[in-house]
Amino acid sequence: MSTTTESRSGxxxxxxxxxxxxxxxxxxxxxxxxxxxxxxxIDTVIRNILPFMAFISMLIGIIDKTGIGKxxxxxxxxxxxxxxxxxxxxVFCAIPIISPILGPGAVIAxxxxxxxxxxxxxxxxxxxxxxxALFAIDPQVGCDFIPVGLALGEAxxxxxxxxxxxxxxxxxxxxPLSVVIAxxxxxxxxxxxxx
Amino acid sequence: MSLSLAIASTTLAAxxxxxxxxxxxxxxxxxxxxxxxxxxxxxxxxVGLINGIIPTLVVLLVFVNTLIRLIGPERIDHLGxxxxxxxxxxxxxxxxxxxxxxxxxxxxxxxxxxGRFLPEKYxxxxxxxxxxxxxxxxxxxxxxxxxxxxxxxxxxxxxxSLGGSVxxxxxxxxxxxxxxxxxxxxxxxxxxxxxxxxxxxxxxVAA
Numbered sequence: 001m002s003t004t005t006e007s008r009s010g011x012x013x014x015x016x017x018x019x020x021x022x023x024x025x026x027x028x029x030x031x032x033x034x035x036x037x038x039x040x041x042i043d044t045v046i047r048n049i050l051p052f053m054a055f056i057s058m059l060i061g062i063i064d065k066t067g068i069g070k071x072x073x074x075x076x077x078x079x080x081x082x083x084x085x086x087x088x089x090x091v092f093c094a095i096p097i098i099s100p101i102l103g104p105g106a107v108i109a110x111x112x113x114x115x116x117x118x119x120x121x122x123x124x125x126x127x128x129x130x131x132x133a134l135f136a137i138d139p140q141v142g143c144d145f146i147p148v149g150l151a152l153g154e155a156x157x158x159x160x161x162x163x164x165x166x167x168x169x170x171x172x173x174x175x176p177l178s179v180v181i182a183x184x185x186x187x188x189x190x191x192x193x194x195x
Numbered sequence: 196m197s198l199s200l201a202i203a204s205t206t207l208a209a210x211x212x213x214x215x216x217x218x219x220x221x222x223x224x225x226x227x228x229x230x231x232x233x234x235x236x237x238x239x240x241x242v243g244l245i246n247g248i249i250p251t252l253v254v255l256l257v258f259v260n261t262l263i264r265l266i267g268p269e270r271i272d273h274l275g276x277x278x279x280x281x282x283x284x285x286x287x288x289x290x291x292x293x294x295x296x297x298x299x300x301x302x303x304x305x306x307x308x309x310g311r312f313l314p315e316k317y318x319x320x321x322x323x324x325x326x327x328x329x330x331x332x333x334x335x336x337x338x339x340x341x342x343x344x345x346x347x348x349x350x351x352x353x354x355x356s357l358g359g360s361v362x363x364x365x366x367x368x369x370x371x372x373x374x375x376x377x378x379x380x381x382x383x384x385x386x387x388x389x390x391x392x393x394x395x396x397x398x399x400v401a402a
Binding site for chain 1: 258304329347353356359364
C-alpha cells in the first residue's frame with residue numbers, strides 16, 4: 001500500500017523533474033548558442049575586420065595627405081568613369097597569368113574598391129558606375145585558390161589539372177560579361193545623386 | 196593646439212628672412228607636423244569606419260551566426276546530392292541555389308567543401324560559381340566573407356558620403372551576382388567538359 005503510493009508519487013515527481021531538466025537543457029542550449037554566436041561575431045570583428053580597417057585607414061591617410069590621391073584620380077577617372085574603361089579593367093584582371101597574382105585575400109580588389117569609393121565620393125566617377133565597378137575589379141576572385149578550393153571539394157588530381165585552366169579561361173569571358181550585365185542592371189540607379 | 200600655432204607662426208615668420216637655423220628648425224617642425232597629420236587623418240578615417248560599420252555589423256553577425264547554428268549547416272547536404280543529377284533543370288540548382296546556400300551557411304573557405312557531392316566534371320564549375328559569390332553576398336550578409344568586406348564597403352562608402360542609401364546597391368549587387376554565378380557555372384562546365392574530352396582523345400592517340 002505504502003509502497004505503491006510512494007512509487008506513484010515518485011513517478012509524478014520524476015515527470016516534473018524530467019520537465020524541469022528538459023526546460024533547463026533547452027534554455028541552456030539556446031543561451032549557449034546565442035553566447036557562442038556573440039563570441040564568434042566579436043572574434044570575426046577583431047581578427048578579420050578591424051585589422052583591415054586599420055590598414056585601409058593608414059593607406060587613406062597617406063593617399064590623402066601626399067596628394068597621391070589626386071594623381072590616382074586622374075588615372076582612374078578615364079578608366080572607371082565609363083563602360084569601355086571598366087571593360088578594360090575587367091579584361092586586365094581576368095588575364096590568366098595576372099588573375100592568380102591579383103587574387104590572394106582579395107587585398108588588391110579591396111584597396112581598389114576603397115580608392116574607387118573615394119573617387120565616387122569626390123565626384124570623379126558617377127555613382128551609377130558603382131555596380132559595374134564592383135564587377136570590373138573582381139573577375140580574378142578566387143583565381144589564386146582554385147587548387148585548394150577543388151581539394152576542399154575532394155576533387156581528383158586530374159580534375160584539378162583541368163579545373164585550373166578551365167576556370168581561368170572562363171573568367172576571361174565571364175569577367176567582362178559580368179560588367180556589361182551590371183552596367184545594364186545599374187541603369188536608373190542613383191541618377192539624382194552626385195555632383 | 197597653441198603649440199602647433201606657435202610652430203606655424205615661426206615657420207611663416209622664418210620663411211621670408213631665410214635665416215638658416217630658424218628656417219631649418221621651422222622646416223623640421225612643419226615636416227613633423229605634416230608627418231603626424233598623415234596619421235591623424237588616417238585615425239579619423241579609422242574612427243569613422245568603426246562608428247559607421249562595426250556596431251551594426253556585430254549585431255548582424257550575432258543574428259546570422261545564431262540562425263546558422265539553430266538551423267544546422269548539415270541540412271544542406273541533401274541539396275548537394277540533388278544538385279549532382281544531370282539534366283538542364285538541375286543547372287540552376289547546381290550553380291545558383293547550392294552556391295548561394297553553401298556560401299551563406301558554410302561561409303568563405305568551407306563553402307567549397309560542398310563540391311564533394313558532385314561528380315568530378317562539375318567540380319571546377321561549382322567552385323567557380325561559389326567563389327564568385329563570396330563578394331556579391333557581402334552587401335547583405337557580411338558574415339559570409341567577413342575578411343573581404345571592403346570590395347563592397349569601399350565602393351558603398353562612396354555612395355554613403357554622397358548621401359545616397361546603399362540598400363539599392365546591395366540588392367542589385369546580390370541579384371547581378373546570382374545571374375553571373377549561374378552563367379559562370381554553366382560556361383565553366385562546358386569548358387571543363389571540352390578540356391576533359393580533348394585529354395581523353397589525346398590519351399587515346401598516344402596509346
